[in-house]
Amino acid sequence: MVGDRLDTDIALAHAMGSSSLLVFTGVATADDLLTELGPSRASHDERAPLPTHAVSHVGHLLELCEQN
Amino acid sequence: MVLVSLCRNVMSAVPRTAIRMSVAAQDIVAAAAVSSSLVAAAAPPFDVIRTPAQAESFLADHDAFLFDCDGVLWRGEDGLLPRTVETLEMLERLGKRCVFVTNNAAKSRAAYVKRFAGLGLERVTLDQVVPSSFVAARWLAQNRPEIKKVFVIGASGLVDELQEAGIEVLTARSSAFSFPSSNPDSNEASTSMAELGKAVASEPEVGAVVVGHDTGFDFKALTVGLQPRVAEAATLCTQAATPCAQAATLCTRAATRCVQALCLASLFLERDDMGARRLASPRLPLQPCPHQPATPRLQPATLRIQPTSRPTPMRTMSWPATAAPATAASSPPSPQPLGAPLTRSAASRRRTSPPIWSQPTGSTPCNLRHVESAAWGSATAHYRGLREPTLLAPRCERYALGTSRRAIQVGRSTAGRPGQSRPSCAFQNQAHLHGWRSAGH
Numbered sequence: 001m002v003g004d005r006l007d008t009d010i011a012l013a014h015a016m017g018s019s020s021l022l023v024f025t026g027v028a029t030a031d032d033l034l035t036e037l038g039p040s041r042a043s044h045d046e047r048a049p050l051p052t053h054a055v056s057h058v059g060h061l062l063e064l065c066e067q068n
Numbered sequence: 069m070v071l072v073s074l075c076r077n078v079m080s081a082v083p084r085t086a087i088r089m090s091v092a093a094q095d096i097v098a099a100a101a102v103s104s105s106l107v108a109a110a111a112p113p114f115d116v117i118r119t120p121a122q123a124e125s126f127l128a129d130h131d132a133f134l135f136d137c138d139g140v141l142w143r144g145e146d147g148l149l150p151r152t153v154e155t156l157e158m159l160e161r162l163g164k165r166c167v168f169v170t171n172n173a174a175k176s177r178a179a180y181v182k183r184f185a186g187l188g189l190e191r192v193t194l195d196q197v198v199p200s201s202f203v204a205a206r207w208l209a210q211n212r213p214e215i216k217k218v219f220v221i222g223a224s225g226l227v228d229e230l231q232e233a234g235i236e237v238l239t240a241r242s243s244a245f246s247f248p249s250s251n252p253d254s255n256e257a258s259t260s261m262a263e264l265g266k267a268v269a270s271e272p273e274v275g276a277v278v279v280g281h282d283t284g285f286d287f288k289a290l291t292v293g294l295q296p297r298v299a300e301a302a303t304l305c306t307q308a309a310t311p312c313a314q315a316a317t318l319c320t321r322a323a324t325r326c327v328q329a330l331c332l333a334s335l336f337l338e339r340d341d342m343g344a345r346r347l348a349s350p351r352l353p354l355q356p357c358p359h360q361p362a363t364p365r366l367q368p369a370t371l372r373i374q375p376t377s378r379p380t381p382m383r384t385m386s387w388p389a390t391a392a393p394a395t396a397a398s399s400p401p402s403p404q405p406l407g408a409p410l411t412r413s414a415a416s417r418r419r420t421s422p423p424i425w426s427q428p429t430g431s432t433p434c435n436l437r438h439v440e441s442a443a444w445g446s447a448t449a450h451y452r453g454l455r456e457p458t459l460l461a462p463r464c465e466r467y468a469l470g471t472s473r474r475a476i477q478v479g480r481s482t483a484g485r486p487g488q489s490r491p492s493c494a495f496q497n498q499a500h501l502h503g504w505r506s507a508g509h
Contacts, residue, residue: 004139008171019130021117025149026139037112053126055117058140059151062158064123 002058004028006048014049022051023058132165148187156189166196173201174223204278205229215275222278238274
């Protein structure tokens with residue numbers, strides 16, 4: 001699942017048991033992710049799921065492959 | 069009218085998806101190193117793809133990709149993000165299956181294919197696109213075939229999909245609900261209440277209300293959708309349904325805003341002292357409308373429900389955290405005279421199988437995002453569920469069931485935390501994938 005939101009796209013991947021790729025071209029930002037990772041997070045119930053993978057944007061996959 | 073202004077405020081309070089500038093993924097790690105307080109983030113429990121080797125390994129590990137659209141392939145109306153076309157072409161070349169999933173119920177599949185083509189993705193076909201409008205229509209057609217006619221609060225895409233599924237559609241803009249205003253200076257909403265009630269009464273075959281994102285959502289749509297008979301039909305439809313479909317049917321995308329408005333309005337209408345606590349819900353970002361009088365002038369004669377001994381809780385809206393009561397399926401509410409006031413017994417019957425907007429307080433508070441993600445999940449899960457009904461359904465149902473936060477915990481415990489020993493394939497279980505492939509993909 002490739003998505004830009006932790007609480008919808010990535011949450012869905014969790015629900016399906018599939019892996020997930022978070023991109024930063026939409027709603028989620030690095031700050032959001034840091035918040036989720038940080039110790040200041042709210043109770044366990046409030047945590048958004050984390051992706052299994054992250055990349056700056058979808059096109060970056062191609063750019064990286066082209067470097068090979 | 070106060071209700072009108074409330075709805076509009078609810079609709080406009082949540083802007084279009086907030087679009088922010090792209091952030092390089094590398095920044096996460098860099099920023100984490102700088103911020104000593106975020107120790108955990110220094111080694112994020114997921115793979116940040118930064119090297120060609122990582123990218124190749126990622127691609128090799130996955131056979132199918134489900135893409136969200138806005139914010140992933142494009143941003144709003146700005147057009148495609150850089151190198152998106154080439155990336156999708158590369159995936160196709162590598163034999164990967166790509167499906168585009170969106171919780172946007174405003175467009176039909178055909179409209180999405182057209183949009184893809186306009187953006188340079190001419191090879192995207194109808195069966196690669198799964199918007200929630202399609203899921204809702206398909207679910208209704210498959211699971212409630214007896215419903216031949218629905219009332220829709222939503223955009224044209226939702227209407228198109230429903231019609232394509234062979235379901236007749238009524239909207240607030242249908243001729244059935246158009247009345248010449250006898251007095252153009254009068255308050256239109258209050259004068260047309262009775263007429264709307266009669267119009268609803270003349271449409272007994274409407275079996276469900278389907279709610280989607282609707283920029284034209286107005287008092288009329290709200291009023292018709294709230295007519296007791298229509299509301300009961302919707303309740304029947306959703307409570308007998310699986311939670312997945314319930315989310316897909318009633319909560320497609322920003323529909324949640326409409327649903328909240330419906331919740332709110334229905335609570336108003338059940339109260340005698342309307343207005344006394346009309347802004348009591350702390351979860352709704354309501355602003356008083358400067359153009360409307362401070363006191364409500366709405367007199368819902370045809371919608372009034374006799375007060376019961378137990379006052380309607382007004383604290384927060386809530387979303388059912390558990391499965392719908394079994395009584396809903398076994399003893400469906402008997403039909404009420406259309407447009408007639410609900411009697412006390414009818415009101416108590418409604419409490420036995422409460423509509424979603426009057427769940428008792430004490431269950432998990434409803435949050436727009438929760439419901440939205442449930443609908444979102446259902447769209448994708450349903451698509452896959454068609455191929456893997458037995459394997460996926462329990463998870464999906466649990467996902468869509470509670471507020472998604474709670475269900476995510478279920479998903480996590482089932483799927484394992486990222487970074488832990490989980491197989492690095494698209495779907496956790498290779499058998500799933502194999503079954504999916506052999507089913508024609």
